Amino acid sequence: MKAKLQLLELTRSGLWNSTPNPDLFDPAPNWNEILYLAKQQTLLGVIAPAIEKLPPKAQPPRATALRLHQRITLNRQFYTLHSEVLGKLIEFLKSCGAQKPVLLKGLGISQNYPDPTLRQCGDIDIYIGEENFETIWAKIGEELNFKFLPKVVHHHVDFHFLDTEIELHKYPTTKTSVAFNSTKFIEWCKEELSGDKLVELKVEDT
Amino acid sequence: MKTVEGFKLRKVAGEMIISGESTAQVNFNKLRALHDSAAYLWQQIENTDFSVDTLAGLLVEKYSIEPSLAKEDAQKIADSWIEVGIVR
Numbered sequence: 210m211k212a213k214l215q216l217l218e219l220t221r222s223g224l225w226n227s228t229p230n231p232d233l234f235d236p237a238p239n240w241n242e243i244l245y246l247a248k249q250q251t252l253l254g255v256i257a258p259a260i261e262k263l264p265p266k267a268q269p270p271r272a273t274a275l276r277l278h279q280r281i282t283l284n285r286q287f288y289t290l291h292s293e294v295l296g297k298l299i300e301f302l303k304s305c306g307a308q309k310p311v312l313l314k315g316l317g318i319s320q321n322y323p324d325p326t327l328r329q330c331g332d333i334d335i336y337i338g339e340e341n342f343e344t345i346w347a348k349i350g351e352e353l354n355f356k357f358l359p360k361v362v363h364h365h366v367d368f369h370f371l372d373t374e375i376e377l378h379k380y381p382t383t384k385t386s387v388a389f390n391s392t393k394f395i396e397w398c399k400e401e402l403s404g405d406k407l408v409e410l411k412v413e414d415t
Numbered sequence: 416m417k418t419v420e421g422f423k424l425r426k427v428a429g430e431m432i433i434s435g436e437s438t439a440q441v442n443f444n445k446l447r448a449l450h451d452s453a454a455y456l457w458q459q460i461e462n463t464d465f466s467v468d469t470l471a472g473l474l475v476e477k478y479s480i481e482p483s484l485a486k487e488d489a490q491k492i493a494d495s496w497i498e499v500g501i502v503r
Contacts, residue, residue, distance in 0.1 A: 265429065274428035275446055285436040289421075293438065326436075
């Protein structure tokens with residue numbers, strides 16, 4: 210229970226760039242437990258800067274700190290890779306007929322983190338909506354020489370582009386979710402994810 | 416010489432650590448700890464062209480040591496960086 214509270218405190222600190230309450234980490238916490246929980250919630254990158262702000266006696270042992278650093282270095286490598294791929298992906302999707310691809314979740318949300326490179330992202334999520342989805346998807350399959358065209362499962366289809374896993378979303382959320390069955394939510398998504406409310410992102414193709 | 420792009424110096428658990436953060440370093444799974452003077456030099460020359468004389472000059476300026484001793488230390492530091500592949 211204490212490890213969960215400590216993880217929450219570190220998460221708050223990591224997300225809001227604040228200093229964690231040192232009292233929660235005195236006596237020295239069980240770092241294995243905290244880091245295990247953080248790994249399960251893909252929060253290692255978020256809490257790493259918060260850990261650095263703790264008093265020295267509350268910080269993890271050197272070996273643990275170095276292992277954590279090595280793990281978040283991987284986050285940074287993924288971030289660089291995804292940023293490099295994103296520009297090419299958007300151009301590719303446009304060439305396949307997707308007029309306004311919308312970047313969702315991981316890489317998109319990471320821009321709101323104090324350090325975007327620490328947001329753990331396994332894939333790139335792009336929403337193109339229902340309109341012409343099948344035509345665009347067929348064109349993607351043709352261009353990338355798919356042997357067969359996988360069907361939409363839940364809200365998206367998966368494919369690989371430049372060695373990166375892509376989730377191409379037909380729907381913003383799963384059809385079986387309570388949210389998707391809410392008419393208000395669907396209308397809100399359609400309004401927010403299309404038309405004038407979209408903000409054009411400049412992608413630095415490094 | 417120049418530092419290889421993608422290697423970053425960060426403070427981890429009170430130590431200055433260099434790790435490869437770009438996609439070019441996916442196979443570089445080592446962490447390199449730098450002592451204070453080497454970390455200082457790295458911060459000064461990162462992403463610039465430099466020579467052993469540049470490093471020696473920085474050491475003289477920062478620590479007021481003899482130029483000959485500074486050059487000896489600078490050479491050792493540059494050699495170790497080249498050896499691990501963080502400088503070319």
